[in-house]
Amino acid sequence: MSIRQSFIPAAILAVLLPAGAALAQSAPTVVNQSIAESDVLGAQKAWCEALVNISRTGETQGQAAAKALAEKVIDAAYGYQMGAVLFKPTLTVAPQTFRTTRAGALAYFVGGDQAFPKDNGFALKGWTKCEAKNSAIFIAGDSATTMGNVMITGKDGKVTTVDKTWKFVKDDAGKLRIVVHHSSLPFTG
Amino acid sequence: MSIRQSFIPAAILAVLLPAGAALAQSAPTVVNQSIAESDVLGAQKAWCEALVNISRTGETQGQAAAKALAEKVIDAAYGYQMGAVLFKPTLTVAPQTFRTTRAGALAYFVGGDQAFPKDNGFALKGWTKCEAKNSAIFIAGDSATTMGNVMITGKDGKVTTVDKTWKFVKDDAGKLRIVVHHSSLPFTG
Amino acid sequence: MSIRQSFIPAAILAVLLPAGAALAQSAPTVVNQSIAESDVLGAQKAWCEALVNISRTGETQGQAAAKALAEKVIDAAYGYQMGAVLFKPTLTVAPQTFRTTRAGALAYFVGGDQAFPKDNGFALKGWTKCEAKNSAIFIAGDSATTMGNVMITGKDGKVTTVDKTWKFVKDDAGKLRIVVHHSSLPFTG
Amino acid sequence: MSIRQSFIPAAILAVLLPAGAALAQSAPTVVNQSIAESDVLGAQKAWCEALVNISRTGETQGQAAAKALAEKVIDAAYGYQMGAVLFKPTLTVAPQTFRTTRAGALAYFVGGDQAFPKDNGFALKGWTKCEAKNSAIFIAGDSATTMGNVMITGKDGKVTTVDKTWKFVKDDAGKLRIVVHHSSLPFTG
Numbered sequence: 001m002s003i004r005q006s007f008i009p010a011a012i013l014a015v016l017l018p019a020g021a022a023l024a025q026s027a028p029t030v031v032n033q034s035i036a037e038s039d040v041l042g043a044q045k046a047w048c049e050a051l052v053n054i055s056r057t058g059e060t061q062g063q064a065a066a067k068a069l070a071e072k073v074i075d076a077a078y079g080y081q082m083g084a085v086l087f088k089p090t091l092t093v094a095p096q097t098f099r100t101t102r103a104g105a106l107a108y109f110v111g112g113d114q115a116f117p118k119d120n121g122f123a124l125k126g127w128t129k130c131e132a133k134n135s136a137i138f139i140a141g142d143s144a145t146t147m148g149n150v151m152i153t154g155k156d157g158k159v160t161t162v163d164k165t166w167k168f169v170k171d172d173a174g175k176l177r178i179v180v181h182h183s184s185l186p187f188t189g
Numbered sequence: 190m191s192i193r194q195s196f197i198p199a200a201i202l203a204v205l206l207p208a209g210a211a212l213a214q215s216a217p218t219v220v221n222q223s224i225a226e227s228d229v230l231g232a233q234k235a236w237c238e239a240l241v242n243i244s245r246t247g248e249t250q251g252q253a254a255a256k257a258l259a260e261k262v263i264d265a266a267y268g269y270q271m272g273a274v275l276f277k278p279t280l281t282v283a284p285q286t287f288r289t290t291r292a293g294a295l296a297y298f299v300g301g302d303q304a305f306p307k308d309n310g311f312a313l314k315g316w317t318k319c320e321a322k323n324s325a326i327f328i329a330g331d332s333a334t335t336m337g338n339v340m341i342t343g344k345d346g347k348v349t350t351v352d353k354t355w356k357f358v359k360d361d362a363g364k365l366r367i368v369v370h371h372s373s374l375p376f377t378g
Numbered sequence: 379m380s381i382r383q384s385f386i387p388a389a390i391l392a393v394l395l396p397a398g399a400a401l402a403q404s405a406p407t408v409v410n411q412s413i414a415e416s417d418v419l420g421a422q423k424a425w426c427e428a429l430v431n432i433s434r435t436g437e438t439q440g441q442a443a444a445k446a447l448a449e450k451v452i453d454a455a456y457g458y459q460m461g462a463v464l465f466k467p468t469l470t471v472a473p474q475t476f477r478t479t480r481a482g483a484l485a486y487f488v489g490g491d492q493a494f495p496k497d498n499g500f501a502l503k504g505w506t507k508c509e510a511k512n513s514a515i516f517i518a519g520d521s522a523t524t525m526g527n528v529m530i531t532g533k534d535g536k537v538t539t540v541d542k543t544w545k546f547v548k549d550d551a552g553k554l555r556i557v558v559h560h561s562s563l564p565f566t567g
Numbered sequence: 568m569s570i571r572q573s574f575i576p577a578a579i580l581a582v583l584l585p586a587g588a589a590l591a592q593s594a595p596t597v598v599n600q601s602i603a604e605s606d607v608l609g610a611q612k613a614w615c616e617a618l619v620n621i622s623r624t625g626e627t628q629g630q631a632a633a634k635a636l637a638e639k640v641i642d643a644a645y646g647y648q649m650g651a652v653l654f655k656p657t658l659t660v661a662p663q664t665f666r667t668t669r670a671g672a673l674a675y676f677v678g679g680d681q682a683f684p685k686d687n688g689f690a691l692k693g694w695t696k697c698e699a700k701n702s703a704i705f706i707a708g709d710s711a712t713t714m715g716n717v718m719i720t721g722k723d724g725k726v727t728t729v730d731k732t733w734k735f736v737k738d739d740a741g742k743l744r745i746v747v748h749h750s751s752l753p754f755t756g
Contacts (some may be wrong), residue, residue, distance in 0.1 A: 007682065027291050028512035028526065030274035033521045034412035035568055081361070083220035086703050086714035091754050097730060098714055100218050125610050128703035134406035135665035136653050138746065141519025142331075142411045142709065145734065145747050147653035148406065163655050163664060165732060165749040168713065172270070172361040177583075180712050182732040184751030185659050189685075214408050217701035222600035223491065223708045260574065267619065275514050275525035276542050280565050287525055288512035302541030307567075319533050323595035324476035325422065325462050329521065330708025334545065334558050336464035336476055342472060352466050352475060354560040356523065360454060362680045371543040378496075407667050409650035459739070463596035478596050520709075527606040550648070 010032045035144045035170060040137055043168055043176040045144065048130030051152065054109060054123040056098040065126060073106050079169065079177040089158035090162050091122055096118060132164070142170045145180070161186060191215055224333045224359060232357055232365040233335065236266060237319030240341065243312040251257070255313060256299045263294050268358065268366040279351050281374040319340035321353070322332060330375055332358045350375060413522045413548060421546055421554040422524065425455060426508030429530065432487060436553040444502060445488045452483050457547065457555040468540050468561040469500055507531035511541070519545055521547045523558070539564060582725030602737060607704055610735055610743040611713065614644060618719065621676060621690040633691060634677045641672050646736065646744040657729050657750040658689055696720035699731070710736045712747070728753060738746045 027043050028063040050073040058066035060122035082186050087099040096116055099105045107113035111121030145167045166181035173176045213367040239262040247255035267274050276288040278297045285305055288294045296302035300310030323337035334356040342348050358368035428451040436444035456463050458480040466476040467486045474494055477483045485491035489499030512526035523545040531537050545558035617640040625633035645652050647669040654666040656675045663683055668670045674680035678688030701715035712734045720726050734747035 018728055028524075029273045029514040030415060030517070031273070031514070032517040034517055037408060037410070038653055047497075052492070072733075082222070084218045084703050084705060086705055086712055086732060088732065088751075091756075093754055096730075097680070097716075097753065100703045110661055136407040136409070136651050136667045138409070138651060138653055139410040139412055140746075142705065143520070143710070145625075145653055147655055147667075147747070147749065149664075163749070163751065165653060165655065165747060167734065168705070169745070173434070179707075180714070180732060180734070180747075182714065182730070182749040182751070184730065184749070185656075185754060186664065187752060189658075189660055201502075213591055217713075218703040219604060219706070220703070221604070221706040223388075223706055226599070268634040273514050273516060275516055275523055275526055275543060277543065277560065280567075282565055286527075286564065288450070289514045289525075297426070306591075308480055325478045327462060327464055327465050328597070328599040329547070330555075331654060332518065332521070332708070335466055335595075336466055336478075336558070336560065338475075338487075350472075351438055352560070352562065353465065354464060354558060357749070358518070368518075369525070369543060369545070371525065371560040371562070373466075373541065373560070374565060375475065376471055376563060378469075407651045441688070460600070462596045 033170060033174075034141055035139055035168065035176065036136060037139065039170075039176055040144045040146060040168060041107070041132075043077070044132040044134075044177075047166075047178070048132060048152075049149070050077065051123055051125050051130050055125065055127040058110070058121070058124040059126060063121070063124065066121075067106070067112065070106055070109045070123060071078075072104060074109070074189070076175075077178055077181040078102075078105065079171070080105070082177075082179065085178065086167075086180045086182070087178075088184070089122065089183045090095055090185060093165060126155040127152050128155060134140060142180075143167060144176075150183070196240070202229075222359060223330055224328055224357065224365065226326060228359075229328070229333045229335060229357060229378040230321075230367055232367075233321040233323075233355070236355075236367070237321060237339070237341075239315050240265065240312055240319050244314065244316040247299070247310070247313040248315060250367060252301055252310070252313065256295070256301065258296055258366075259298045259312060263291060263298070265364075266367055267291075267294060267370075268360070268368040269294070271368065273369070274367065275356075275369045277371045277373070278311065279374060282307060285346060292369075316341050330350065331367075332356060332368075339372070363374075411548060411552075413517055413546065413554065415515060415517065417554055418517070418522045418524060418546060419510075421455070421556075422510040422512075422544070425460055425556070426510060426528070426546075428455065428507050428529075429501055430505050432505065433505040436488070436499070436502040437504060441488060441490055441499070441502065444499075445484070445490065448484055448487045448501060452480060452487070453555075453557055456480075456483065456559075457549070457557040458483070460555075460557065463556065464545075464558040464560070465556075466560045467500065467563070468563060472495060479532075503532050504533040506533060521545060521557075522554075528561070596698070598652065600737060600741075601708055602706055602735065602743065604704060606705070606737075606743055607711045607713060607735060608699075609743075611643070611699040611701075611733070614733075614745070615717070615719075617692050617698060618690055618697050622692065622694040625677070625691040626693060630677060630679055630688070630691065633688075635672070637673055637676045637690060641676070642668060643742075644670060645669075645748075646746040647672070649744075649746065652745065652750065653734075653749070654746045655749045655751070656689065657752060658684060660756055680744070692711065693722040695722060710734060710746075711743075715752070723752050 018091045056164050057069050059080040084100040107116035107119045109123040111119045130152045134146050147165045150164045151161050163184050168176040213281040246258050248319045273289040296305035300308045300314040309370040319341045321339050323335050327334045336354045339353045340348050340350050352373050381432050398466045480547040485494035485497045487501040496531045510528050510532045512524050516523045525543045529539050541562050543560040544556040624636050651667040674683035674686045676690040678686045697719045699717050701713050705712045714732045717731045718728050729750050732749040735743040
């Protein structure tokens, strides 16, 4: 019997794998932790959807609800629990350009943190649509980096394009997390 | 301020890092997930101590207590939750030589599993001492493999030497886990 | 235009990729360094074929020719140029059990090295067939480890089965190399 | 005898390691492929020095000489031979923002390529000094990513500060190569 998976929780495996199965006699167990291109595209799509969701929540339920959602998004999609995330948001300015801490990321997305006085909540700008368009995807086996554009649409239908680099790793549960995120407005000459 | 760590839980980081610290102005945050040689030696020592502990527990408290301890040891020190561990114990025979499942590892260490009828509990053989002596340690950054001898001493003082290969990876909590373990009696010509 | 490859030499890429292609406008460049299961099976097959080839060469052309071939095989299939290979051959004995150096591997395969007086050339035993049967394959993205049996057939048709663990990594040229190799005769109870 | 190194060429190892050394009896061979923080700082310093060197060469010897030097720098310091580099230079514009090919990188640094008509040679702007100041360094074992500022000084003494992310990997020779490079002018509000 062949078990092919990226990550199957041990509890499920216990059901799938008959104890004492003479594995060498049959097809091998195959565990593959590689990141697939589809994993990467899915994580980008999830980031975009989360941005629009936080925007919508802010408009319909206020900043506190948007902040609560942003905390969930950050905890699920970024790797701050690994010690730091290398995050350069689109609109931050010195001396608080880089947001290596969870608090800095949260302040950027929803504002309202006196420690980051220039932040007014990037995710609260009424975004209605978000789409990633990759120039290149580099899968280094257990991590993947993408570079390209992200187009986000405002309430007025105006599209803002940013240049964006993301690096993803798989956590122990098999879920992609952002560990590097550099976003910048295009150079305009 | 410089934070140098392998893995610091986010909750602690929040205390250590003043929110909004102008990091680029001072010393950088440094996160280093590399495995150190001392990590590897520590994990080997812990494995040895666990083997002796299970032996002692079996002798003083019986098989059920030894089994409960062995489960804790396996769950803490091996990577079965990643899908499989490539484990070839010293004394197993075909068709159950390879123990890629947690159940197979547990049966090997403490026996008592009808699905593995030839297992009589390797960890219950009254081991009193265990020591690893490496021939080589290869640290590939985020994983480390060792090859060498492990000498285990029985109640009668007799030392059994095995040839052993271990591969360790760091889990999300920064703890080393065994993902490959090949143990064999020396060839005697 | 989408370039999908594991490793395409830069010289070829220069032809495939029109300079200045507006990549973000079309399908992304995708580089994937992950090891595929087929890469692993291919490397195992190549190891087996090399063993039989060295055997045949030794029989038909003598030890010197076999040694020259073995050197080519070791240089192409193992990772000694990375500093060491963790190699525990099937039939070595203490104090020369572990062959972390290229010289030690070569002596094991073809003998004739006074520094390894007990080696008589494992690859010169007249092997006619070799086949790997995996119990498990664990692909950690940019490395892969296999554990299982290898069955090798002698001139007399007798099959010897060994328990074998291999770890492979991809070198800069995209070729798999063995960096860990633990082989042992099955425990016979 | 203990051999401790990141990467020692096989030819040197052959001298250092006595053939047949009974390694398990003594201190183990230790190979460590992890990237050290000093490796990262050295690679950043080398990038800065290369930029100033190309500038100086352009001024004293002309564009052709600067181009020849830039080619050497790109071939030594970037990872284009791995299939692509995710490179977003500071001053490029759509539809040629991203320079995933060697030709695109070369055009950016020294211009003169009709396929990249808007490039006038970033490295030919008379830079006299270049310094990196990291906000964070994340070493993931066998790769390392930095994020922070790079300050480059022009002939007139004016300092331009950019926000920069670099990801480095070690090649087979043990040398760091840039595989991701995102550079952008600071957001000015």
